[in-house]
Amino acid sequence: MTVKLGVNIDHIATLRQARGGNAPDPFAAAEACLALGARYIVLHIRRDRRHVQESDLERLTKKYRPHIHLEMANTKEMVDMALKYKPGSVCFVPEYPNELTTSGGLKLDDKNIALLRSAAARLKKSDIEVSLFINPTANDVRRAKKAGAAIVELCTKDYSEAKTERQRLKLLEDISMSSILAKEIGLSVHSGHGLTTDNVGAVAAVNGMECLNIGFSIIARAVISGLPQAVLEMKQAINAR
Numbered sequence: 001m002t003v004k005l006g007v008n009i010d011h012i013a014t015l016r017q018a019r020g021g022n023a024p025d026p027f028a029a030a031e032a033c034l035a036l037g038a039r040y041i042v043l044h045i046r047r048d049r050r051h052v053q054e055s056d057l058e059r060l061t062k063k064y065r066p067h068i069h070l071e072m073a074n075t076k077e078m079v080d081m082a083l084k085y086k087p088g089s090v091c092f093v094p095e096y097p098n099e100l101t102t103s104g105g106l107k108l109d110d111k112n113i114a115l116l117r118s119a120a121a122r123l124k125k126s127d128i129e130v131s132l133f134i135n136p137t138a139n140d141v142r143r144a145k146k147a148g149a150a151i152v153e154l155c156t157k158d159y160s161e162a163k164t165e166r167q168r169l170k171l172l173e174d175i176s177m178s179s180i181l182a183k184e185i186g187l188s189v190h191s192g193h194g195l196t197t198d199n200v201g202a203v204a205a206v207n208g209m210e211c212l213n214i215g216f217s218i219i220a221r222a223v224i225s226g227l228p229q230a231v232l233e234m235k236q237a238i239n240a241r
Contacts, residue, residue, distance in 0.1 A: 003204045006040030006069055006190070007033040008215025013043075013051035026056050034067060040088075042213050044071035044102075045078065046095060054081060061085040069213070071102075071133070074112075079119050083126055090123055091131035091153055092116060101216075102193065105135035105155045108143035120148030131190065136171075136178040145185050152182050153190040153213065156203060160194030168199075176206045183208040197221075 012029040016022065030041040041060060043052045060068050068087035072078040073095035082090050094106050106112065120130040131151035134140040144152045154175050162168035179189045191203050192213035204212060 001210070003209055004039035004211040005037070006042045006192070006211055006213035007038045007218060008042040008044070008071075008192075008213060009033070009219075010042075010044050010051045010215055011219040013053070013056060017051055026052065027059050030060055030064065034064065038067075039211065040067055040069040040213070042069045042071060042091075042215065044093065045081070047073060047075070047077075048097075057081070057085050057087065061087050069131075074116055074119050079122060082123060082128060086126055086128060089129035089131060089151070091133055091151070092119070093133040102133065102155075102157075104157060105133055105140060108132075108134065108140055108147065113143055113147045116147040116149075124148070131188075136174045138178065138181055141178050141181050141187070142185070144182075145187060149187060151188040151190055152178075153192055154178055154182075155193050156191050156195055157193040159203070160196070160199055172202055172206075175203060179206050179208040 009026045009029050012024050012026045016024055016026070026043070033041060041064065043056065043060070045052050045054065045057060057068070057070065065086060066088040069089045069091060070082055070087040071091045071093050072082065074092045092106060093102050094104065096103070116132065123130050129150050130148060131153050132144045132147060132149040133153045133155060134144050136154040141152055156175065159168060159171040159175060162171055175191065182189045188210055189208050190211040190213060191206075191209060195203060195212060195214045196217040200212060200214070203209065
């Protein structure tokens with residue numbers, strides 16, 4: 001089975017917001033990624049609106065709705081926004097003030113499960129597929145099912161930050177076992193967080209893995225690998241005067 005790729009475009013928006021203008025355009029980045037074979041465009045609208053804006057979601061869902069995968073906290077504001085624009089899928093993620101990036105999976109205690117189940121039911125009525133970003137443990141996989149998820153996205157943060165090969169293999173085993181369990185109980189399996197070209201292969205090979213959502217490493221690489229072409233185009237423009 002071919003593992004699909006979801007490209008997170010948050011940091012295209014981060015760069016745009018740094019100058020407060022319109023460039024680089026996340027919509028153009030999404031079009032380029034889809035043209036190159038990405039299956040999903042992932043964007044996280046945060047409560048502080050530090051990068052992706054509601055207007056980005058509106059533009060993207062108008063043209064590419066089935067491909068748009070919205071990450072968001074489980075708040076009334078965000079659920080209402082999802083219901084307004086109807087992306088193809090939504091992934092509930094934990095979100096804390098002042099964090100640089102998502103730091104781990106959702107805390108799936110009984111109270112949070114009830115809140116997620118209620119939100120998931122509303123989204124499903126509008127044909128929006130629901131995913132939960134969870135830590136790769138058997139308990140969290142089972143609780144995600146109870147919370148109404150159709151998809152689990154297994155957090156690969158610890159795996160990607162492992163300091164030794166022994167640690168990495170143990171964490172990879174956790175991901176593998178969680179994937180197998182998820183498939184057994186009827187859940188689709190995605191993974192993401194901190195994946196790079198150096199460490200993604202082993203996760204892609206996990207039994208049952210369907211999609212990998214990757215953003216920062218792709219955008220960071222693009223800044224370097226795309227720079228020669230940008231400089232060449234500028235030189236050509238200068239010399240064409």
